[in-house]
Structures are given as structure tokens and as C-alpha cells.
Amino acid sequence: MTTSAEPIQHGAGPSRQRRINQLGLWLFFASETFLFGAFISSRFITSQTSTPEDLNQALALALTIVLLLSSISAYLAETANAHDDHRGFRIYTVATITLGALFLGGVALEWKEALEYFPPGTIYGTAFFSLVGLHAFHVLTGLIALAVILFLGKEGRFGSKDSWPVEGVIKYWHFVDLAWVIIYPTLYLF
Amino acid sequence: MTAVTPATGPGTYNDRVRLGWITAALLAVLTLIEYAVAINVENPLILLLPFVLAKGALIMDFFMHIRKLKTGGDH
Numbered sequence: 001m002t003t004s005a006e007p008i009q010h011g012a013g014p015s016r017q018r019r020i021n022q023l024g025l026w027l028f029f030a031s032e033t034f035l036f037g038a039f040i041s042s043r044f045i046t047s048q049t050s051t052p053e054d055l056n057q058a059l060a061l062a063l064t065i066v067l068l069l070s071s072i073s074a075y076l077a078e079t080a081n082a083h084d085d086h087r088g089f090r091i092y093t094v095a096t097i098t099l100g101a102l103f104l105g106g107v108a109l110e111w112k113e114a115l116e117y118f119p120p121g122t123i124y125g126t127a128f129f130s131l132v133g134l135h136a137f138h139v140l141t142g143l144i145a146l147a148v149i150l151f152l153g154k155e156g157r158f159g160s161k162d163s164w165p166v167e168g169v170i171k172y173w174h175f176v177d178l179a180w181v182i183i184y185p186t187l188y189l190f
Numbered sequence: 191m192t193a194v195t196p197a198t199g200p201g202t203y204n205d206r207v208r209l210g211w212i213t214a215a216l217l218a219v220l221t222l223i224e225y226a227v228a229i230n231v232e233n234p235l236i237l238l239l240p241f242v243l244a245k246g247a248l249i250m251d252f253f254m255h256i257r258k259l260k261t262g263g264d265h
Contacts (some may be wrong), residue, residue: 068221070215072213075252075253082198174249178246182242182243185228185238188228189234
């Protein structure tokens, strides 16, 4: 028997629905963490902590800074949207997409160099190309998701009243950044 | 009951923007220190782990708002 004075609600209200959405997204992140974890651990199992001297450290550091900048622009886009600053949302989302595309361009350049020095057939090359490739694929899907919310949000569809779509996509983008925070030292610095 | 708005919470719009920039600056500084340690120390795995963990924690807390999972609100 319940002693609560609150009426029993069937279905999910907006607040409850948001919490369910958040939990679902974080469960997705957990499953993704296992995937990245498997690839990262395979790098250490196959080649321990040895790294080739031909790695382009300057380019990798530049890519890290670019992705970091994209994370702050994504945060600003989310904040602008939550405060009904639609113009700010559009500007910062475009900035995030641009920086993400720049990151992918840098990865392509990096792969071009890497193919000469440690092709995928080598032990380190296998770890390098699979891990960077897996991450680049996530960046690409993140860019597509960002383009979708930019397109849908250009009429001011989102905002403080309906911010979950933007929040979900931006959280995914931060997860991609988080993955790189671990992949970068794993492949280049250890 | 009003829905919880992400990326708002305590403070004004400008406060949240400032917090984001401070977080990004911290991440940049940690990355540069991490890089400097890696190129100057042989086998830097143990030394770099705290930097990786600190950067991960900053992103999950300030950018991904992981604490909202527990509180249901912003922080």
C-alpha cells in the first residue's frame, strides 16, 4: 500500500524521460568503452609500450589541440542552446563541425605518412591503424550527428524547452574527445 | 515541475561559458605537460597515467555532466 499523496503517473513525464534518455546514453558509452578498451589493450599486448621513431609527434599534438578546441565549441553550442541563444548555437555547431573535419583531414595526412613507415601489416601498424581508424569512424558519425542537429535546429526548433537532442549529440562528441585523450598517449607517448 | 536544462545549472550564461573556457585551458595545460614529460622521460607510462585520468575526469565532469546521472539535475 502506498502512502504517497502524489497521483500515480502512467508514462514518463519530461523530467523522467530526460533521466531515462541520459541513462540510456551512458549505457551506450559504457558499451563503447569496452570496444575501445579491447583495441587499446590489444596495442599493449601485441607491441607493449614500444613506439616507432617515425611517428609524427607534432601532427599528433596538433590533432589533439584541434579536438580539444572542438570540445569547447561543442560545449558552447550546448550552453547557447540551453539559453535559447539560437545564433550562438548555430555558430558554435558550425565551428565544431569545421574542427572535426579538420581533425579527420589531419588523420588522413597522418595515415599517408604512417603507410610509408609502419604499414598495417606490421605489429605496431596493426594497432595504430585499427585504433585510429575506429576513432576516426566515431568522429565521422559525430560529424553526421552534429550536421543533423544543425539542420534541424536552424529554425530554432531546439532550445531550453527541448534541449535533449542537442545535449545527447554534444555528449557523444565529448565521448569521442575522451576516447582520444586515452588513445593519444597510448599510441604516441607511452 | 520544470524539466532540468542541461549546461545551465547555477550561474548565468556567462558563468557557464567562463567555466567551459577554464576547463578547456586546464585540458590544454595538462596536454602540454603530458607531451613535455613524454619527450623527456624514458618509459613515461606511470608518470603519464595521472594526466590521462585527470583529463578524463575533467571532460566527464564539466563537459559530459556525469554527476547529473545521480542528481537528475545540473551542477
